[in-house]
Amino acid sequence: MSIGSRWVRPEQAAAGVLDDVPVGEWSGQAAHWLAAGFDSEPLRQLAGLRSWETGAALVLMPEALRSIGFDPAAADEEFAARCQAALDIVQRDLDVTGYGQYRMRAYRDRGWPAAIFAALPDGSYWTGAWGMSRRMDDASLLFNAAASVSGTLEEVHEIEWPVCAVHGGDPITRPLDGEVPVGLIDGTVVWWCTRAGHAVAPVGQLTAKIAKTL
Numbered sequence: 001m002s003i004g005s006r007w008v009r010p011e012q013a014a015a016g017v018l019d020d021v022p023v024g025e026w027s028g029q030a031a032h033w034l035a036a037g038f039d040s041e042p043l044r045q046l047a048g049l050r051s052w053e054t055g056a057a058l059v060l061m062p063e064a065l066r067s068i069g070f071d072p073a074a075a076d077e078e079f080a081a082r083c084q085a086a087l088d089i090v091q092r093d094l095d096v097t098g099y100g101q102y103r104m105r106a107y108r109d110r111g112w113p114a115a116i117f118a119a120l121p122d123g124s125y126w127t128g129a130w131g132m133s134r135r136m137d138d139a140s141l142l143f144n145a146a147a148s149v150s151g152t153l154e155e156v157h158e159i160e161w162p163v164c165a166v167h168g169g170d171p172i173t174r175p176l177d178g179e180v181p182v183g184l185i186d187g188t189v190v191w192w193c194t195r196a197g198h199a200v201a202p203v204g205q206l207t208a209k210i211a212k213t214l
Helices: 010-014 023-035 041-047 054-067 073-096 138-157
Strands: 105-108 116-119 182-185 188-193 198-202
Touching (some): 023 054, 073 105, 073 138, 138 182
Antiparallel strands (some): 188 198
């Protein structure tokens, strides 16, 4: 049946469409698949869950899908790879500005819908509002990757990065201040100085002095 009616096929679920379906409805999805002729013990267990047993549903769904021949691993790996590619672009700016020791990696949060954040080498990260999701296009993904990196450095290490050198070291406004240090100009994701309202440089193209303005 159609996604709009909330019933999705197992192959759609394994491809990531469940991101659009509340976890509380997953047991109903499993019951629908049983009625359609699919069958396995994990699927029956999933179908028997109450709507509020979301923790168990998150654990059981991948197992249930694999048990009836639909492995979500490939879609998850593709999603993580897209996010890591965006983080690698931001990493260029960390490297050139002297913060290369902070090697950002894609980390999938345990919440739902599936979201990936920038994590530090020790696994710490900031679960702010800038997670990367499957439905994002490349520009949106890079925008959120940049905001996630900046927010994680601020929250975990109290490092204000990047800094707008044009204003004598005044930090670019932090995400927690209600504005992000990232903007979008004609489809290009840029580091944005919200203090003075100008672009600093495209994300991935900072210089060592971070002094260029557009």
